[in-house]
Every structure is written in C-alpha cells, then in structure tokens.
Amino acid sequence: MTTLEEHALAPADDPRRYRRSLGCFPTGITVMTAAHGGTRVGVTANSFASVSLEPPLVLWALRADSPSLPVFRHAGHFTVNVLAWHQEDLSRRFATPADDKFAGLNVTEGWGGAPLLDGCAARFETRLAHQFTSGDHVLLVGEVLRYNNFHREPLVFVRGGHRWLDQPGIG
Numbered sequence: 263m264t265t266l267e268e269h270a271l272a273p274a275d276d277p278r279r280y281r282r283s284l285g286c287f288p289t290g291i292t293v294m295t296a297a298h299g300g301t302r303v304g305v306t307a308n309s310f311a312s313v314s315l316e317p318p319l320v321l322w323a324l325r326a327d328s329p330s331l332p333v334f335r336h337a338g339h340f341t342v343n344v345l346a347w348h349q350e351d352l353s354r355r356f357a358t359p360a361d362d363k364f365a366g367l368n369v370t371e372g373w374g375g376a377p378l379l380d381g382c383a384a385r386f387e388t389r390l391a392h393q394f395t396s397g398d399h400v401l402l403v404g405e406v407l408r409y410n411n412f413h414r415e416p417l418v419f420v421r422g423g424h425r426w427l428d429q430p431g432i433g
Contacts, residue, residue, distance in 0.1 A: 290344055290345075290416050290417070291344075291345045291349075291416075291417045292307050293305070293345060293352055294324070294341070294343070295379070296330075296333050296334045296377075297333070297337060297376055297377065298332075298336045298375075302377050303333040304377060306357035307323070309322045310344075313403060317405055319403055319406070321401055321402060322401070324400050325398060326398055326400050327398070334390075337374055339372070339375075339376050339389055339407075340376055340404055341373070341385060341386065342385065342404070344383045344386075344416055345417040347383075347417050352379065368380045373388070373389065381414075382412060383413075384409065385410045385412075386404070387406070387407050387408050387409065388404025388405055391404060
C-alpha cells in the first residue's frame with residue numbers, strides 16, 4: 263500500500279528525491295574516451311543519446327568541473343564505448359578517479375587517438391561538432407564517423423544499480 267506522500271509532487275530543490283526519481287529511467291552505460299597532447303581520458307557516462315540520423319549526431323554530458331573536460335574539449339574526437347552486460351567492472355573503473363584508468367586494458371586507438379575498449383556492445387567514433395554549457399554540465403555533440411555493433415547485450419543502469427536486459431524484472 264502506498265501513502266499519499268509517495269505520490270505528492272516533490273519540490274525541485276530536493277536533490278535526494280530528484281535523483282531517486284531519475285533512477286526510475288533505465289539508461290545504457292558508456293565509457294567516453296578521448297586523447298589529446300599525450301593524455302588519454304575515459305569517463306563512465308549514462309547521459310548518451312542520439313540526436314540525429316542525418317547527419318549522424320550523438321551527445322553526452324560531462325560535469326563542467328571534471329578534470330577530463332579539457333581533453334574532451336581539445337581532442338577534436340571522442341569515442342562512445344557502449345558497455346556490454348559483462349562490463350560492470352569497466353563502468354566502475356572509469357567512474358572512479360585514478361592516475362591511469364587504462365592500465366592493464368587491451369586498448370587500441372580510434373579517430374584522433376581516442377581509446378577503443380574491447381568487449382563492448384557497440385562503439386561510435388566521433389568528431390566533436392558542438393559544445394554547450396548547460397547548468398553544471400557541458401553537452402558534447404559528436405558527428406559519428408564510424409561505428410561497430412558487436413551484437414552483445416548492453417549493460418544498463420536503473421534505480422542506482424547495474425543490470426542487464428535478460429535479468430529477472432528487467433526485460
């Protein structure tokens with residue numbers, strides 16, 4: 263049984279309840295990668311979305327205070343590595359600060375030197391087309407230059423946790 267309070271509108275200035283409500287929307291999990299001036303960066307992001315089919319454009323959002331932002335802004339290219347169901351460890355690795363997040367990984371170089379991760383569900387190599395500051399994030403729009411679909415089930419994030427589509431209660 264639910265209470266009236268559970269159905270009441272929450273004020274927009276309640277970040278805890280707001281975040282919990284956003285968690286009701288399942289999202290895919292990506293690792294965004296780029297390289298510039300000898301520095302490679304990678305961050306876990308679930309803000310990835312398709313913008314346009316013609317031309318092929320995608321976008322994602324990165325915190326404006328992220329130490330990785332200068333590399334993404336100046337690299338000219340970034341890669342969207344869509345994580346597969348078995349890659350929760352990569353999601354956590356690239357969500358956690360570390361000196362070299364790529365240590366011990368089998369990584370190849372894509373457009374502009376952007377790192378390509380193995381074992382993904384899909385991958386999109388892009389040219390940075392636009393950047394916009396919005397609130398406390400920067401929206402990065404990329405024109406897709408090439409992509410791979412590896413036909414693996416994706417890893418998703420919902421209600422604060424990692425899931426995959428054939429997991430009970432998900433698909």
